[in-house]
Amino acid sequence: MKELLIPVGSYEALEYAVYNGCDAVYLAGKKYGARSYANNFTLEELKNAVSFCHLYDVKVYVAINIMIFEREFKEVIKYILYLNSINVDALIISDLGLISYLHQNYPKIVIHASTQAHTFNINQIKFLKELGVKRVVVDRELSIEEINCFENIMEIEVFIHGALCVCYSGNCLMSYLTKKRSGNRGCCAQNCRLPYQLKQNNKLVNLKDKYLLSTKELNTSYHIEELMKSNITSFKVEGRMKSPSYVGFITNFYRTLIDNYQKFGKVMISEEDIEKLKVIYNRDFTDGYLFNNQNIYNMKSPNHQGIILGKVIDFNKKIVKIKLFKDLNQEDGIRFVNENLGMIVNFLYDEKGKLINKAFKNDIVLIDNKLKIESLGEVRKTIDYQLEKTLQKTFKRTILIDVILNITLDNFIITVIDNKNKITMERKICEKALKVVTSKEEIIKQIKKTGDTPFTIGQIKILLEPNLFIPIKKINEIRRDVLEKLESVRRK
Numbered sequence: 001m002k003e004l005l006i007p008v009g010s011y012e013a014l015e016y017a018v019y020n021g022c023d024a025v026y027l028a029g030k031k032y033g034a035r036s037y038a039n040n041f042t043l044e045e046l047k048n049a050v051s052f053c054h055l056y057d058v059k060v061y062v063a064i065n066i067m068i069f070e071r072e073f074k075e076v077i078k079y080i081l082y083l084n085s086i087n088v089d090a091l092i093i094s095d096l097g098l099i100s101y102l103h104q105n106y107p108k109i110v111i112h113a114s115t116q117a118h119t120f121n122i123n124q125i126k127f128l129k130e131l132g133v134k135r136v137v138v139d140r141e142l143s144i145e146e147i148n149c150f151e152n153i154m155e156i157e158v159f160i161h162g163a164l165c166v167c168y169s170g171n172c173l174m175s176y177l178t179k180k181r182s183g184n185r186g187c188c189a190q191n192c193r194l195p196y197q198l199k200q201n202n203k204l205v206n207l208k209d210k211y212l213l214s215t216k217e218l219n220t221s222y223h224i225e226e227l228m229k230s231n232i233t234s235f236k237v238e239g240r241m242k243s244p245s246y247v248g249f250i251t252n253f254y255r256t257l258i259d260n261y262q263k264f265g266k267v268m269i270s271e272e273d274i275e276k277l278k279v280i281y282n283r284d285f286t287d288g289y290l291f292n293n294q295n296i297y298n299m300k301s302p303n304h305q306g307i308i309l310g311k312v313i314d315f316n317k318k319i320v321k322i323k324l325f326k327d328l329n330q331e332d333g334i335r336f337v338n339e340n341l342g343m344i345v346n347f348l349y350d351e352k353g354k355l356i357n358k359a360f361k362n363d364i365v366l367i368d369n370k371l372k373i374e375s376l377g378e379v380r381k382t383i384d385y386q387l388e389k390t391l392q393k394t395f396k397r398t399i400l401i402d403v404i405l406n407i408t409l410d411n412f413i414i415t416v417i418d419n420k421n422k423i424t425m426e427r428k429i430c431e432k433a434l435k436v437v438t439s440k441e442e443i444i445k446q447i448k449k450t451g452d453t454p455f456t457i458g459q460i461k462i463l464l465e466p467n468l469f470i471p472i473k474k475i476n477e478i479r480r481d482v483l484e485k486l487e488s489v490r491r492k
């Protein structure tokens with residue numbers, strides 16, 4: 001089984017990831033994580049996150065992936081012991097001193113070596129194994145062929161989607177040197193997303209595109225077959241700064257690809273899915289060094305590109321006239337490429353100036369010229385309002401359980417079984433029927449009423465002594481109690 005590992009920077013994003021089918025999440029507390037500008041989690045939220053995730057068999061990995069100052073060491077150990085006490089599944093660490101200390105003093109704590117540890121060859125992997133590391137997140141500069149050459153020494157985790165660093169992970173000091181904000185302390189200023197000039201032989205080179213260091217988004221969705229056949233343990237998505245709706249969509253997108261490949265043995269991606277993926281977030285896509293693609297830069301723009309929506313065919317001080325190549329809804333977000341300016345379409349008009357809430361491919365529409373557009377050019381859709389609304393309607397994940405009932409005059413015994421637990425409860429709630437006999441169908445009907453719980457009933461096996469009366473209230477009580485017990489056990 002391959003693990004789908006999803007980033008969550010907030011509790012809402014966590015729920016979107018879990019409900020959309022992730023196998024594991026990675027997150028951070030308010031300190032010591034490499035994304036200090038994400039919302040991140042308080043200590044109480046971390047505890048609740050572990051309980052919530054474990055309920056659905058989702059693992060929780062907490063990032064402590066910055067370089068630790070000596071003055072912080074005691075506080076970091078105290079924090080780690082708290083994480084261990086709430087049953088976090090693993091810690092993602094880059095500081096080799098901290099890894100070594102934990103291995104010597106707390107060998108049962110599971111450690112994953114962060115991508116910030118900059119691991120790119122077999123000797124480093126062997127070294128980390130000696131330090132007690134269970135899993136390593138290898139460098140994004142490695143190809144899948146190189147990764148497959150690693151012996152099965154430990155679990156391998158690989159980024160399959162999201163932003164790329166232009167520098168070797170854990171080795172970039174540019175942000176600190178220019179703005180005193182260290183990327184290795186969680187405060188990267190993203191200098192690589194800024195415009196630059198290029199000099200050659202001390203002379204400026206006249207370049208049309210200025211974002212010389214800005215990388216595209218990694219997207220390996222067309223390579224699911226190669227990934228599934230690889231020795232990679234965990235497929236990791238980047239994005240703890242991303243919105244809950246992005247997290248939900250990307251989780252569902254890759255969950256569907258993985259499940260379909262396991263079920264049908266082939267990759268199935270529709271153009272509609274790719275279009276949604278692009279409009280949710282992209283800086284143009286690349287399959288990156290992982291699949292030997294050297295074309296990883298988008299020097300035109302560091303921003304979300306969306307999809308091509310249409311083109312400006314006329315404008316004045318009040319309105320902009322657009323010929324549409326795709327449908328457009330009121331409240332969609334658009335960007336004018338020439339000006340590199342974006343807006344929300346609060347008011348949308350047809351060609352005659354009538355207010356409308358939706359326009360279609362090949363229509364000509366008018367919008368208010370709030371951005372003072374003064375050129376003809378390409379228009380892109382960067383937010384799809386209807387898609388965002390759909391993503392917010394997240395359906396809860398359910399847990400399938402089977403039920404065994406053994407009912408006699410002396411005892412009502414109920415056993416519930418999930419994929420790893422078996423909980424039995426018994427009560428003396430049955431009476432000899434004087435007038436009314438409780439039927440098997442009535443009992444099954446009550447047992448199936450799981451209500452607000454996360455459980456859904458699969459098979460029910462029932463052995464029922466004849467001529468019994470069982471109060472419906474008592475059946476409901478024992479059902480609620482046994483499901484509460486099962487939920488409590490799963491949350492640990």
